[in-house]
Amino acid sequence: MNYIDLDHKTILITGAAGFIGSNLVIELLRTVPSVSIIGIDNMNDYYDVSIKAWRLEQIEALGGSWTFVRGNIADKELIVNLFEKYKPEIVVNLAAQAGVRYSITNPDVYIESNLIGFYNILEACRHYPVEHLVYASSSSVYGVNKKVPYSTEDKVDNPVSLYAATKKSNELMAHAYSKLYNIPSTGLRFFTVYGPAGRPDMAYFSFTNKLRAGETIKIFNYGNCLRDFTYIDDIVEGVKRVIQGAPDKKTGEDGLPIPPYAVYNIGNSKPENLLDFVQILSEELVKAEVLPDDYNFENHKELVAMQPGDVTVTYADTSELESTFEFKPNTDLRTGLRRFAEWYKVFYKV
Numbered sequence: 001m002n003y004i005d006l007d008h009k010t011i012l013i014t015g016a017a018g019f020i021g022s023n024l025v026i027e028l029l030r031t032v033p034s035v036s037i038i039g040i041d042n043m044n045d046y047y048d049v050s051i052k053a054w055r056l057e058q059i060e061a062l063g064g065s066w067t068f069v070r071g072n073i074a075d076k077e078l079i080v081n082l083f084e085k086y087k088p089e090i091v092v093n094l095a096a097q098a099g100v101r102y103s104i105t106n107p108d109v110y111i112e113s114n115l116i117g118f119y120n121i122l123e124a125c126r127h128y129p130v131e132h133l134v135y136a137s138s139s140s141v142y143g144v145n146k147k148v149p150y151s152t153e154d155k156v157d158n159p160v161s162l163y164a165a166t167k168k169s170n171e172l173m174a175h176a177y178s179k180l181y182n183i184p185s186t187g188l189r190f191f192t193v194y195g196p197a198g199r200p201d202m203a204y205f206s207f208t209n210k211l212r213a214g215e216t217i218k219i220f221n222y223g224n225c226l227r228d229f230t231y232i233d234d235i236v237e238g239v240k241r242v243i244q245g246a247p248d249k250k251t252g253e254d255g256l257p258i259p260p261y262a263v264y265n266i267g268n269s270k271p272e273n274l275l276d277f278v279q280i281l282s283e284e285l286v287k288a289e290v291l292p293d294d295y296n297f298e299n300h301k302e303l304v305a306m307q308p309g310d311v312t313v314t315y316a317d318t319s320e321l322e323s324t325f326e327f328k329p330n331t332d333l334r335t336g337l338r339r340f341a342e343w344y345k346v347f348y349k350v
């Protein structure tokens with residue numbers, strides 16, 4: 001592994017107003033004062049844009065060398081100009097259209113952001129060489145694999161959603177670019193990331209919104225699902241460590257590069273049953289006074305069948321991350337949901 005010192009580095013982070021992106025920017029500006037960060041985000045309205053704006057305010061309040069560009073990574077000219085102007089040494093590609101279910105009704109935007117956008121990033125890294133390209137993949141690449149925990153050694157050729165197919169494609173495209181142009185690249189398969197100012201399309205957040213509005217929440221597969229929930233701070237710590245360790249450049253016997261390419265899982269490695277998750281969320285929402293003591297949860301829960309594109313289990317084998325970066329996510333679900341509930345109360349002035 002090639003160790004990269006972050007001091008005085010210019011880092012381009014795409015999807016910087018997003019949940020993971022904004023938290024990564026904050027962590028880097030706080031802990032590496034000499035770093036320069038260029039953030040790009042198109043601020044799309046897939047979910048409440050005021051949350052993206054709030055995250056950017058948190059970043060701006062820190063000061064530090066921070067430049068924000070509002071734009072689309074699928075705009076090739078814009079991306080080329082950004083690389084030409086800032087010459088980032090490290091690129092973290094987090095911009096993407098996320099969400100499994102939305103990819104069934106809105107496929108176009110997945111092709112635009114996740115394939116064309118990522119291709120533009122790869123091309124730019126080819127013409128303006130970087131020390132390390134780190135990009136978001138997803139646990140969804142494991143599809144309905146039966147063997148758990150999911151290991152990066154497992155076969156992942158059977159995606160069950162277009163979203164998953166775009167993420168697996170990103171890994172394939174990165175591999176080809178690593179091999180052809182010797183670009184050190186690392187893909188990170190994130191497992192259900194949650195926390196304060198997270199994504200309103202995800203269950204913990206949308207359930208909270210629905211329960212507050214007095215609506216009924218739908219629990220898929222009659223609750224027989226296991227999810228490996230990973231707290232945002234653990235993800236950020238993992239990404240920060242991974243950024244600093246690029247796969248080595250080596251030459252093969254044929255005189256051509258052996259691709260400096262790696263993929264890791266980042267997950268809690270402790271899958272939780274959906275019904276237990278709803279129970280803990282309910283307790284923490286009451287504790288944070290987002291919902292009243294006497295809220296009748298039973299009247300607002302409906303157990304329903306599985307949804308197309310969904311998977312029943314996600315469970316990360318993180319042994320490679322642990323052995324390479326000496327790090328394992330460890331925030332328990334109750335602690336993480338408590339922080340979410342406390343943030344929610346303040347943000348929505350409950």
Ligand SMILES: NC(=O)c1ccc[n+]([C@@H]2O[C@H](COP(=O)([O-])OP(=O)(O)OC[C@H]3O[C@@H](n4cnc5c(N)ncnc54)[C@H](O)[C@@H]3O)[C@@H](O)[C@H]2O)c1
Binds near residue numbers: 041043052094136
């Ligand atoms: N949160 C999770 O549980 C999870 C799990 C697996 C993988 N991921 C991946 O991690 C990355 C970050 O996820 P997140 O949860 O922070 O999602 P997010 O939606 O909060 O962040 C993505 C950001 O990218 C921006 N964006 C989307 N398309 C863009 C484009 N074409 N050009 C510029 N900006 C664009 C969005 O406006 C958004 O702010 C994504 O690639 C996502 O697929 C997330």
